[in-house]
Amino acid sequence: MFGALKRSLRRHRHVQLLSGLRDTQTPWRHHTQARACAGTPATLRLQDDCLVLNYRGTSIHLNYVWLRDHCRSAASYNSKTNQRNLDTGSIDLSIRPDSSTVEDGHLVLTWPGGHVSKYSLSWLAENSYEGKQQSTIQPRILWNSDIYQKANVPSAQWDTFMSCDDELKKFLQNYLLYGIAFVDGVPATVEATEAVTQRVSLIRETTYGRMWCFTSDFSRGDTAYSQLALDRHTDTSYFQEPCGIQVFHCLKHEGTGGRTLLVDGFYAAEKLRQQSPENFELLTRVPIRHEYIEKTDNHRNHMNGIGPVLNVYPWNNEVYLIRYNNYDRSVINTIPHDAVQRWYVAHRELTTELRRPENELWVKLTPGKVIFIDNWRVMHGRDSFTGLRQLCGCYLTRDDILSAARCVGLQA
Ligand SMILES: C[N+](C)(C)CCCC[C@H](N)C(=O)O
Ligand SMILES: O=C(O)CCC(=O)C(=O)O
Numbered sequence: 536m537f538g539a540l541k542r543s544l545r546r547h548r549h550v551q552l553l554s555g556l557r558d559t560q561t562p563w564r565h566h567t568q569a570r571a572c573a574g575t576p577a578t579l580r581l582q583d584d585c586l587v588l589n590y591r592g593t594s595i596h597l598n599y600v601w602l603r604d605h606c607r608s609a610a611s612y613n614s615k616t617n618q619r620n621l622d623t624g625s626i627d628l629s630i631r632p633d634s635s636t637v638e639d640g641h642l643v644l645t646w647p648g649g650h651v652s653k654y655s656l657s658w659l660a661e662n663s664y665e666g667k668q669q670s671t672i673q674p675r676i677l678w679n680s681d682i683y684q685k686a687n688v689p690s691a692q693w694d695t696f697m698s699c700d701d702e703l704k705k706f707l708q709n710y711l712l713y714g715i716a717f718v719d720g721v722p723a724t725v726e727a728t729e730a731v732t733q734r735v736s737l738i739r740e741t742t743y744g745r746m747w748c749f750t751s752d753f754s755r756g757d758t759a760y761s762q763l764a765l766d767r768h769t770d771t772s773y774f775q776e777p778c779g780i781q782v783f784h785c786l787k788h789e790g791t792g793g794r795t796l797l798v799d800g801f802y803a804a805e806k807l808r809q810q811s812p813e814n815f816e817l818l819t820r821v822p823i824r825h826e827y828i829e830k831t832d833n834h835r836n837h838m839n840g841i842g843p844v845l846n847v848y849p850w851n852n853e854v855y856l857i858r859y860n861n862y863d864r865s866v867i868n869t870i871p872h873d874a875v876q877r878w879y880v881a882h883r884e885l886t887t888e889l890r891r892p893e894n895e896l897w898v899k900l901t902p903g904k905v906i907f908i909d910n911w912r913v914m915h916g917r918d919s920f921t922g923l924r925q926l927c928g929c930y931l932t933r934d935d936i937l938s939a940a941r942c943v944g945l946q947a
């Protein structure tokens with residue numbers, strides 16, 4: 536498992552930076568001052584446009600306005616609430632410190648007017664662009680069916696999960712690494728399913744309700760409420776912010792079929808990035824619309840979400856969200872015809888990766904087994920089925936599960 540984690544981290548370290556962000560540093564200008572302080576490992580150099588701190592083998596370039604803006608003195612920053620007091624709008628954009636030194640592992644700057652700012656060197660190293668630019672925001676293990684099965688990821692157990700923080704932490708770690716996680720032994724009721732979800736995050740109420748229960752009765756204008764097979768997809772792609780997590784619990788199935796299909800979208804996206812960087816890039820730039828239109832006696836909805844299929848962080852190109860739902864994808868009228876052709880080619884290549892049988896993980900959900908799916912990453916689908924099949928579940932907010940993970944010391 537850790538070999539795979541290392542490989543996945545290495546992959547991200549090689550991720551290309553966007554070219555526009557790259558060349559903001561000019562080589563040494565005239566007027567540089569060397570200020571090495573005896574006994575400290577750090578040296579400073581004041582350039583016209585920034586202060587250069589050489590610390591532990593790295594040249595850290597710090598913009599002067601940024602330095603003033605990130606002053607951690609009590610007047611500038613409230614360390615109880617972790618909020619900025621300083622009005623950034625009041626900083627002179629051509630501000631320069633009157634003096635600068637390194638003392639006791641701190642950079643000390645005195646600004647015109649006399650205000651003193653002190654930054655620990657390790658804080659600067661950790662929070663600077665050079666320190667952060669290529670690091671992975673969220674470490675993960677990309678998987679196909681074989682990788683996931685060989686990893687033998689354990690399910691959490693209902694009793695321990697509800698009472699023991701360590702079990703919760705292990706569950707969250709697995710969820711973050713793989714984008715799916717299971718709790719077993721849950722009573723087959725909506726109430727227990729609700730309780731298990733509230734252990735990790737807040738329920739996101741949508742047009743489908745808070746906790747929902749569904750079966751093949753066409754009570755809503757959507758194929759999910761039928762017995763038909765559903766190809767791999769992400770849900771609520773028609774929201775401006777698609778739901779972060781999908782929870783399913785099969786309370787009853789008296790019939791055949793109805794297995795659940797899971798595919799790691801990030802794995803497929805990385806394959807695409809390796810094979811055709813230009814197609815990958817296109818899918819990160821072309822905005823696509825998804826739509827949910829429902830007009831029944833009881834429900835009227837018209838949702839619209841616009842965004843690219845692959846969403847990447849602009850500073851390190853890490854994929855963080857996939858919108859992929861061919862059922863709910865709406866008319867493409869956001870791009871000219873020649874780009875449309877190229878988009879279809881790129882979309883086909885991603886589809887080919889998503890459809891490789893070796894990337895498909897099939898599981899039969901049974902009463903007691905609750906699955907959490909990262910709806911920004913892992914696609915789900917199902918076999919067609921016969922008989923009475925009843926699922927319950929809910930959507931959860933992404934910010935809150937990530938927050939829960941950070942609060943127990945995980946990187947998320
Ligand atoms: C899960 N639940 C049955 C409540 C809703 C299903 C929503 C289905 C929709 N086509 C989508 O992909 O978003
Ligand atoms: O019936 C299922 O297993 C899943 C259906 C589905 O895709 C959904 O409800 O979002």
Ligand SMILES: [Fe+2]
Nearest residue numbers: 759769770915
């Ligand atoms: Fe779905």
